[in-house]
Amino acid sequence: MTTPDNSSQGSPGHGEPGISADLERTTLEPIDDPGVQSHQWRPTDVDAKLERRAELQVSGMFGVATILLLLFCVAYFAVEPEQTFLGWSALNFALGASLGGALLLIGAGIIKWAKQLMGDHEIIEPRHPVRSSDEDRADVMVDVNAGLDESGFGRRPLIRNSLLGAIGVLSLGPPIVMLRDLGPLPKHQSLTVWEKGMRVVNDVSGAPIKPSEIEVGQLINAEPFALFEEDEEGHRIIHGTEALQAKSKAAVILVRMRPQDITPGEGRENWGIDGILCYSKICTHVGCPISLWEQQTHNVLCPCHQSTFDLSDAGRVIFGPAARPLPQLPLGVDSEGYLIAMSDFQDVIAPSYPELSRDQKKLDDRYE
Numbered sequence: 001m002t003t004p005d006n007s008s009q010g011s012p013g014h015g016e017p018g019i020s021a022d023l024e025r026t027t028l029e030p031i032d033d034p035g036v037q038s039h040q041w042r043p044t045d046v047d048a049k050l051e052r053r054a055e056l057q058v059s060g061m062f063g064v065a066t067i068l069l070l071l072f073c074v075a076y077f078a079v080e081p082e083q084t085f086l087g088w089s090a091l092n093f094a095l096g097a098s099l100g101g102a103l104l105l106i107g108a109g110i111i112k113w114a115k116q117l118m119g120d121h122e123i124i125e126p127r128h129p130v131r132s133s134d135e136d137r138a139d140v141m142v143d144v145n146a147g148l149d150e151s152g153f154g155r156r157p158l159i160r161n162s163l164l165g166a167i168g169v170l171s172l173g174p175p176i177v178m179l180r181d182l183g184p185l186p187k188h189q190s191l192t193v194w195e196k197g198m199r200v201v202n203d204v205s206g207a208p209i210k211p212s213e214i215e216v217g218q219l220i221n222a223e224p225f226a227l228f229e230e231d232e233e234g235h236r237i238i239h240g241t242e243a244l245q246a247k248s249k250a251a252v253i254l255v256r257m258r259p260q261d262i263t264p265g266e267g268r269e270n271w272g273i274d275g276i277l278c279y280s281k282i283c284t285h286v287g288c289p290i291s292l293w294e295q296q297t298h299n300v301l302c303p304c305h306q307s308t309f310d311l312s313d314a315g316r317v318i319f320g321p322a323a324r325p326l327p328q329l330p331l332g333v334d335s336e337g338y339l340i341a342m343s344d345f346q347d348v349i350a351p352s353y354p355e356l357s358r359d360q361k362k363l364d365d366r367y368e
Helices: 017-028 048-078 090-116 134-151 157-182 240-250 356-367
Strands: 200-202 219-224 252-256 276-280 292-294 299-301 308-310 316-319 331-333 339-341
Touching: 048 090, 200 339, 219 240, 276 331, 276 339
Parallel strands: none
Antiparallel strands: 200 219, 219 252, 252 276, 292 299, 299 308, 308 316, 331 339
């Protein structure tokens, strides 16, 4: 009768080579197969001729880019600004083609260099626990508590409360006070230079506008005549900073639609002239100038925050962050047939601000 030999089976912890290797691999590589595909050699990695060809191609791209950059410098001085090429400015064409081509070749060369010639291998970095060990966390709390005990923060309420009070005032007082430096508080936002009988003029030339000069679907940027009015010596009466401030509130847009497409606001049935309406150019959201006009929808858009107003429906907001309709200016025609304002705006011209309701109430009382 023979006795089985168990020496070849081994047991954990008895120096079995296979088990030790497994334990070491488990320690160094928690995941045997992280899912990375087997490495694929590139043609330039195994063929010296292809590697040399790719190197020459990349060098060629950089070389041609250098020539184009030199041509850019030469064209800047050699090509006259008035010369043309295929109906374009020859100077702009030469500068754009040379600089654009150089940048394109440099970029393409770098990409080819990285994809075909630079080192190509995968790197795996095992993730480690972010949380500190319980021993480290306990040691930190011991140090924190020791510091609190030594400072006497809990035993000295007078120091503690006075420190908290100083920090509170520091964090609230100066910042609130310094907000005053952002500018003057809003006031008189309901008043502009528009008044009854003032002509509506083109914002560039200052020329007055007749209804017959505006086509259906057209938009005109306009201003009050007061910004172009001159004294006896030919100087603008409103000029400098005062003119800029007046223009920031008085700028308007004129649009013309078919009268049957217009839904006037209550009490505003006679604010237009043959389908011509006048609205403030200042968005009621944060005061951006707006004039992106959609003829078919009768909408005007703010290019900054996409607030959209329906000018055929009393400037109603139909999209975006604006909360108020565009203010409308009542129009009339003077004895010479030019468009005029019949009054100042009856809505506040400004972006929204806390005192808006107060100023609007004052304006409502003024026109009652």
